[in-house]
Amino acid sequence: MFARGLKRKCVGHEEDVEGALAGLKTVSSYSLQRQSLLDMSLVKLQLCHMLVEPNLCRSVLIANTVRQIQEEMTQDGTWRAVAPQAAGRAPLDRLVSTEILCRAAWEQEGAHPAPGLGNGHTQGPVSDLCPVTSAQAPRHPQSSVWEMDGPRENRGSFHKSLDQIFETLETKNPSCMEELFSDVDSPYYDLDTVLTGMMAAARPGPCEGLAGLAAATPGPSSSCKSDLGELDHVVEILVET
Amino acid sequence: VVADIISTVEFNHTGELLATGDKGGRVVIFQREQEVSGEGSWRVLHKNQVHRRGEYNVYSTFQSHEPEFDYLKSLEIEEKINKIRWLPQQNAAYFLLSTNDKTVKLWKVSERDKRPEGYNLKDEEGRLRDPATITTLRVPVLRPMDLMVEATPRRVFANAHTYHINSISVNSDYETYMSADDLRINLWNFEITNQSFNIVDIKPANMEELTEVITAAEFHPHHCNTFVYSSSKGTIRLCDMRASALCDRHTKFFEEPEDPSNRSFFSEIISSISDVKFSHSGRYIMTRDYLTVKVWDLNMENRPIETYQVHDYLRSKLCSLYENDCIFDKFECVWNGSDSVIMTGSYNNFFRMFDRNTKRDVTLEASRENSKPRAILKPRKVCVGGKRRKDEISVDSLDFSKKILHTAWHPSENIIAVAATNNLYIFQDKVN
Numbered sequence: 001m002f003a004r005g006l007k008r009k010c011v012g013h014e015e016d017v018e019g020a021l022a023g024l025k026t027v028s029s030y031s032l033q034r035q036s037l038l039d040m041s042l043v044k045l046q047l048c049h050m051l052v053e054p055n056l057c058r059s060v061l062i063a064n065t066v067r068q069i070q071e072e073m074t075q076d077g078t079w080r081a082v083a084p085q086a087a088g089r090a091p092l093d094r095l096v097s098t099e100i101l102c103r104a105a106w107e108q109e110g111a112h113p114a115p116g117l118g119n120g121h122t123q124g125p126v127s128d129l130c131p132v133t134s135a136q137a138p139r140h141p142q143s144s145v146w147e148m149d150g151p152r153e154n155r156g157s158f159h160k161s162l163d164q165i166f167e168t169l170e171t172k173n174p175s176c177m178e179e180l181f182s183d184v185d186s187p188y189y190d191l192d193t194v195l196t197g198m199m200a201a202a203r204p205g206p207c208e209g210l211a212g213l214a215a216a217t218p219g220p221s222s223s224c225k226s227d228l229g230e231l232d233h234v235v236e237i238l239v240e241t
Numbered sequence: 242v243v244a245d246i247i248s249t250v251e252f253n254h255t256g257e258l259l260a261t262g263d264k265g266g267r268v269v270i271f272q273r274e275q276e277v278s279g280e281g282s283w284r285v286l287h288k289n290q291v292h293r294r295g296e297y298n299v300y301s302t303f304q305s306h307e308p309e310f311d312y313l314k315s316l317e318i319e320e321k322i323n324k325i326r327w328l329p330q331q332n333a334a335y336f337l338l339s340t341n342d343k344t345v346k347l348w349k350v351s352e353r354d355k356r357p358e359g360y361n362l363k364d365e366e367g368r369l370r371d372p373a374t375i376t377t378l379r380v381p382v383l384r385p386m387d388l389m390v391e392a393t394p395r396r397v398f399a400n401a402h403t404y405h406i407n408s409i410s411v412n413s414d415y416e417t418y419m420s421a422d423d424l425r426i427n428l429w430n431f432e433i434t435n436q437s438f439n440i441v442d443i444k445p446a447n448m449e450e451l452t453e454v455i456t457a458a459e460f461h462p463h464h465c466n467t468f469v470y471s472s473s474k475g476t477i478r479l480c481d482m483r484a485s486a487l488c489d490r491h492t493k494f495f496e497e498p499e500d501p502s503n504r505s506f507f508s509e510i511i512s513s514i515s516d517v518k519f520s521h522s523g524r525y526i527m528t529r530d531y532l533t534v535k536v537w538d539l540n541m542e543n544r545p546i547e548t549y550q551v552h553d554y555l556r557s558k559l560c561s562l563y564e565n566d567c568i569f570d571k572f573e574c575v576w577n578g579s580d581s582v583i584m585t586g587s588y589n590n591f592f593r594m595f596d597r598n599t600k601r602d603v604t605l606e607a608s609r610e611n612s613k614p615r616a617i618l619k620p621r622k623v624c625v626g627g628k629r630r631k632d633e634i635s636v637d638s639l640d641f642s643k644k645i646l647h648t649a650w651h652p653s654e655n656i657i658a659v660a661a662t663n664n665l666y667i668f669q670d671k672v673n
Contacts, residue, residue, distance in 0.1 A: 055405070060473060
């Protein structure tokens with residue numbers, strides 16, 4: 001799914017980074033999958049915000065799921081403050097994204113969402129579902145997990161995969177699209193295993209019936225493009241939906 | 242056709258009529274073929290035993306709700322019929338309540354088999370006659386005509402719900418009923434449309450603190466002061482209207498403690514109750530959550546007395562089902578007339594029945610191939626892994642777009658109605 005079996009190199013400083021990474025490998029899989037679930041949930045909340053009359057029960061359940069994940073990440077210490085220049089807004093001990101989304105989705109009685117929290121900017125990243133906008137604004141709660149990889153590297157590979165995506169979209173070549181998104185399915189299979197508490201199978205069976213409904217193609221490849229960072233995965237979800 | 246998707250199914254109190262509502266706002270009422278005395282109307286199956294030919298035919302069709310537009314919020318209001326509930330019959334006409342997300346309507350369905358003829362001022366086509374041409378007067382008489390069934394809206398109960406109505410329930414006093422949305426429950430008198438009493442309100446002062454919504458509500462079948470409502474957190478509250486005007490404090494609170502070994506990020510979502518139904522006896526309530534059906538004794542609040550697994554093989558697929566939104570599907574559940582069997586739907590057009598006494602269960606399929614008239618339904622089985630036997634279907638082959646959310650059971654006989662997307666299936670049990 002994600003990069004496995006990183007080779008240790010002889011060069012000094014890299015070894016430390018690799019060592020740290022290797023040590024975290026066992027937990028990072030769960031963290032990354034948990035992150036995927038969080039991203040998926042946030043997208044769902046935004047989508048139902050855009051619908052005509054959002055189903056309140058569904059919104060509440062998704063928001064509660066987001067809250068649970070954020071609480072767990074706070075306890076883990078993986079939920080970190082974002083650099084001020086990147087966010088430049090609300091205090092960080094609040095679960096910001098959930099609140100903004102809740103207000104936007106639920107305050108149907110008021111004509112407009114509350115202006116107070118700089119909503120335009122906060123909602124900007126995802127509400128338009130425009131890949132360019134969402135790519136450029138760092139999603140501040142999520143960036144914590146990726147921070148240790150080095151922001152520069154991420155951005156490089158991030159832009160690279162964005163280009164790939166846009167290229168694919170322009171050429172409208174379905175097979176390219178499938179190839180690009182073919183990895184998206186496998187994370188979710190693993191998510192099924194890990195996040196629903198089933199420890200048994202190392203490799204879950206293919207869920208074609210379900211995947212057929214959910215994603216473009218059921219056709220998981222077991223390896224992942226190693227140069228696709230986790231942020232790219234986030235963008236893939238946004239673009240896919 | 243999307244508008245034909247059936248969204249609710251309900252027998253009336255005698256089982257003579259079966260009503261369906263659909264996404265296009267239409268109501269279709271079926272009537273059971275009446276028994277007619279005389280030769281040829283009875284079908285003899287065994288010697289000394291006769292059975293009536295109880296087939297259901299279309300009786301009336303009408304447009305109950307139309308799409309509306311809320312100009313204040315710039316939102317469309319769907320015309321989809323969420324629920325239909327019959328009133329007990331008190332005269333020759335039939336009455337039912339039908340509701341969409343915002344408005345409840347009381348419909349009168351009546352038969353007309355006579356027509357007045359011989360008007361003085363109108364001719365046969367209904368055109369006005371010139372009074373100067375009338376030389377004699379006559380008394381109009383009622384003449385028989387072909388049976389006509391007409392539905393007329395008698396009451397419209399509007400503008401009482403900010404959120405989407407999910408349930409309506411007729412009280413046993415037959416004078417009042419309740420309507421429940423995500424956050425509030427209102428009590429209505431059938432005669433009064435411009436006013437309703439708010440009896441439950443769980444809206445928090447600050448909407449950001451909202452973590453729980455009302456998912457279903459129902460009156461007790463005999464005690465007109467008692468009702469229950471279920472929540473998205475898997476709890477049921479029983480309320481007594483005699484205790485206070487606003488029933489925010491429950492009389493009883495039903496909740497099963499969580500199983501820590503099964504805990505996941507999806508635990509809350511799958512615990513959300515999609516339907517709650519009193520037994521006919523009034524002693525039990527049945528709840529449906531995503532994976533199970535539970536029976537509760539009203540006298541025991543800390544756990545259900547029975548739990549039935551509907552499709553536990555989906556437990557390992559919850560993340561995919563969350564992704565494609567299937568995890569939010571709201572399945573209903575029903576009791577049979579004697580409260581001995583319960584039924585609920587599943588995916589792949591499967592529906593399940595559980596016998597509470599024998600503890601046996603069966604999975605059946607509502608599909609065209611299996612439903613030739615008089616055909617006997619074959620039990621189905623889902624294979625969970627390992628070797629798949631010949632007639633079994635594997636979990637990964639299930640069609641999640643074919644979901645059976647709405648079913649109904651005749652009040653006294655073993656006749657069931659199953660809605661599979663835009664098809665209605667009526668099955669009858671061939672027992673003596």
